[in-house]
Amino acid sequence: MRTPLIAGNWKMHKTLAEARELVAEIREGVAAISGVEILICPPVQLLFPMAKAVAGSAIMLGAQTAHEEPHGAFTGEVSVSMLKDAGCSHVIIGHSERRVHFGETGALLAKKVRAVTGAGLQVIYCLGETLEEREGGRMDEVVLRQLEEVVGPDLPAGRLVIAYEPIWAIGTGRTATPEQAQEVHALIRSKLGSIYGPALAEEIRILYGGSVKPANASELLARQDIDGALVGGACLVAGDFVAILSAAAETSSVVG
Ligand code: PEP
Numbered sequence: 001m002r003t004p005l006i007a008g009n010w011k012m013h014k015t016l017a018e019a020r021e022l023v024a025e026i027r028e029g030v031a032a033i034s035g036v037e038i039l040i041c042p043p044v045q046l047l048f049p050m051a052k053a054v055a056g057s058a059i060m061l062g063a064q065t066a067h068e069e070p071h072g073a074f075t076g077e078v079s080v081s082m083l084k085d086a087g088c089s090h091v092i093i094g095h096s097e098r099r100v101h102f103g104e105t106g107a108l109l110a111k112k113v114r115a116v117t118g119a120g121l122q123v124i125y126c127l128g129e130t131l132e133e134r135e136g137g138r139m140d141e142v143v144l145r146q147l148e149e150v151v152g153p154d155l156p157a158g159r160l161v162i163a164y165e166p167i168w169a170i171g172t173g174r175t176a177t178p179e180q181a182q183e184v185h186a187l188i189r190s191k192l193g194s195i196y197g198p199a200l201a202e203e204i205r206i207l208y209g210g211s212v213k214p215a216n217a218s219e220l221l222a223r224q225d226i227d228g229a230l231v232g233g234a235c236l237v238a239g240d241f242v243a244i245l246s247a248a249a250e251t252s253s254v255v256g
Pocket of ligand 1: 165
């Protein structure tokens with residue numbers, strides 16, 4: 001059985017004082033929650049203080065991107081070993097905002113995911129189609145290309161999490177229906193099966209991301225191949241994030 005993972009992508013939000021307040025509230029809210037992996041991904045300057053803030057709780061710490069090289073003259077960048085030093089267990093790679101605003105390509109992302117797994121961390125590799133691609137009937141082709149560009153048998157399946165994030169659903173309030181999301185998750189799992197074999201593919205978590213909120217979390221998470229969520233806007237409000245975690249805990253107890 002796959003333990004659900006709920007990951008909060010804080011993006012470029014929260015000062016230190018705001019972050020401390022948010023994490024204190026999340027800690028309180030999740031004290032009674034079990035059967036779900038909980039991850040927060042704050043901006044990089046908050047990683048060290050947030051590692052302290054989550055210490056002794058079940059909340060794990062992740063980063064939103066990483067440089068592909070271990071060190072060097074790369075002004076403004078941060079390496080995976082530095083993120084590990086700061087207490088990160090996970091790194092998000094390939095978020096659509098990185099692809100669009102920072103020009104990250106499949107070839108670059110393939111290096112980044114290997115830098116993450118090579119350091120022993122879990123990678124959350126994001127992929128998803130635009131509305132134009134979906135409406136043009138190219139959704140499957142785009143999703144499979146993004147998967148094949150980066151995921152291969154040399155990448156350890158045990159350190160891989162996939163996040164399916166249809167770009168048209170990110171930050172728009174427009175969510176894929178559970179049926180739409182399940183269809184793509186099943187496609188991704190089937191492709192993972194051809195890369196790793198069906199047994200390993202069954203163990204890889206595939207998260208859904210795109211306007212996940214307390215109101216839609218349960219029905220999304222109830223689907224067979226939806227193993228958690230990558231949450232943007234709703235993870236910045238403790239009550240909403242905790243409600244999504246509770247929905248995941250309920251779903252996992254029903255499935256389990
Ligand atoms: C995201 O940024 O990964 C995301 C899914 O954002 P939101 O939940 O706000 O759509």
